[in-house]
Amino acid sequence: MNSDFKRTTPEEALKKLREELRGRLKIYIGYAPGVGKTYAMLNDANSRLENGEDIVIGYLESHQRKETENQIGKLETVPRKNVEYNDVAMEEMDTDAIISRKPNTVLIDELAHTNVPGSKNKKRYEDVEEVLSQGINVVSTLNIQHLESLNDIVRQITGVTVRETIPDKIIENADEVVVIDIAPIALQTRLKGGYVYKNENVGRALKNFFRLGNLNALREIALRQTAEEVDEDLEEYRKEHGIKEHWHVIERVMVCISPSPTSKKLIRRGARIAKKFKCEWIVVNVNSTRIFAQKMTEKDAATLEGHFKLAMQLGAEVVNLTGKSISRELTQFATQRYITQIIIGHSTRTKLQTLLRGSTVTRLLKLTRDIEVHVIPNDLK
Incomplete structure (x- = not known):
C-alpha cells in the first residue's frame, strides 16, 4: 500500500460535493446607475428562454424605466413577499419561493441591496448564496462603488458615502463577470433624456454623483477592477494547464535600484511609465550576499x-x-508579481567586477525573455 496515499475525510468529501452541486453566479457590473446592466441581463435572459432554458425573475428593480420594463418579455416572475416593518408592509424577494420553484436560473437584481429588517437574511447577496447552495444558477447586477474595498476611494472621488456594500469575495468567486460599459458623456445624455431618473432629479444628479469627472474616474476603476479579475483567472488557467508563458493582460512595472544616486532617474522614469499605463509599479533593491559584493555603508x-x-x-x-544573485532575485520576484516591464540602469561595474561577478543587466535579459526590459543610461539628468 502506498504510504503517501491520503484518504479524503468525510468533511472534505462533503465540501467537494457541495461545490459541485452549487449553482453558477453571473454578475453584470457597471460603474454607475443607468449604464444598462438590468437591460442587458433581461435581454440575455429572454434569448435563453427562447432556447428552452427554465429561467425566471426572482427580483427586478426597473426604477420605472420603460426601456427596461419592455425587456421583461415572456419571463416568469416569482411573486415577492410582504415584510412588515414599523407597521408598514414592504415587498422583498421571496427566497424560499425561488428555491421551491427551483428553476435552472433566476435573475436577482441589485446584489448589494439591504433587506428590510425582519427578513430572513440581512443582505441580498446572502439570499443569493442560499439560492446558489440549492443548485440554482443566479444572474445578478452590481455597480462598482458597492465593493467594500473601494468604499473609501469612491467617497474621495464623489463625496458620496455608499452605505450598501458587499464583500469583494462575492465578485472574486463569481463564475462570470460581464462589464456593461457606456461613455460617460453618453450616460449624461441618457440622464438628461429622463431614461435614468425622473426629470425633477436630473439637475441635482448632474451636479453631484453624475459629474463628468466622477463618471470618468468610476469607469476607470470598474475597467481596471475587472481587468485584474481577468488576469487572475488567466493565471489560474495557466497553472491548471501547465502553461509557463506569462500572458500580459494588464501592465505592471518594476524599477530596479541600488544606493547609486542615478537610481532617482530610474524611479522617475518608472513613475512616468506607470502613469502612462495607469498601472501599479514597484521599486526593488536587492542586497547581495555574494562574497565579492560591495558592502553597504551608512551613506549607502x-x-x-x-x-x-x-x-x-x-x-x-x-x-x-x-x-x-541579484539577477535571479529580481527575476523570481518579477515572475511572482507578474511584472510586464522592468526598468534598470546600465551596469556601473568595472571590467574586473564584471569578470568576477558578471553583468546583472545581461543576466536579467537572458532570464526574462517574456518581459520588456528598459535599460536606462546612468547619467544624473
Whole structure:
C-alpha cells in the first residue's frame, strides 16, 4: 500500500460535493446607475428562454424605466413577499419561493441591496448564496462603488458615502463577470433624456454623483477592477494547464535600484511609465550576499532610504530583497508579481567586477525573455 496515499475525510468529501452541486453566479457590473446592466441581463435572459432554458425573475428593480420594463418579455416572475416593518408592509424577494420553484436560473437584481429588517437574511447577496447552495444558477447586477474595498476611494472621488456594500469575495468567486460599459458623456445624455431618473432629479444628479469627472474616474476603476479579475483567472488557467508563458493582460512595472544616486532617474522614469499605463509599479533593491559584493555603508543606506521615500511619494510600492544573485532575485520576484516591464540602469561595474561577478543587466535579459526590459543610461539628468 502506498504510504503517501491520503484518504479524503468525510468533511472534505462533503465540501467537494457541495461545490459541485452549487449553482453558477453571473454578475453584470457597471460603474454607475443607468449604464444598462438590468437591460442587458433581461435581454440575455429572454434569448435563453427562447432556447428552452427554465429561467425566471426572482427580483427586478426597473426604477420605472420603460426601456427596461419592455425587456421583461415572456419571463416568469416569482411573486415577492410582504415584510412588515414599523407597521408598514414592504415587498422583498421571496427566497424560499425561488428555491421551491427551483428553476435552472433566476435573475436577482441589485446584489448589494439591504433587506428590510425582519427578513430572513440581512443582505441580498446572502439570499443569493442560499439560492446558489440549492443548485440554482443566479444572474445578478452590481455597480462598482458597492465593493467594500473601494468604499473609501469612491467617497474621495464623489463625496458620496455608499452605505450598501458587499464583500469583494462575492465578485472574486463569481463564475462570470460581464462589464456593461457606456461613455460617460453618453450616460449624461441618457440622464438628461429622463431614461435614468425622473426629470425633477436630473439637475441635482448632474451636479453631484453624475459629474463628468466622477463618471470618468468610476469607469476607470470598474475597467481596471475587472481587468485584474481577468488576469487572475488567466493565471489560474495557466497553472491548471501547465502553461509557463506569462500572458500580459494588464501592465505592471518594476524599477530596479541600488544606493547609486542615478537610481532617482530610474524611479522617475518608472513613475512616468506607470502613469502612462495607469498601472501599479514597484521599486526593488536587492542586497547581495555574494562574497565579492560591495558592502553597504551608512551613506549607502541613507541614500537608499531616500530613494525609497521618493518612490513612495510618487506612488510606488517599495521592496527590499536579499539574495546571493541579484539577477535571479529580481527575476523570481518579477515572475511572482507578474511584472510586464522592468526598468534598470546600465551596469556601473568595472571590467574586473564584471569578470568576477558578471553583468546583472545581461543576466536579467537572458532570464526574462517574456518581459520588456528598459535599460536606462546612468547619467544624473
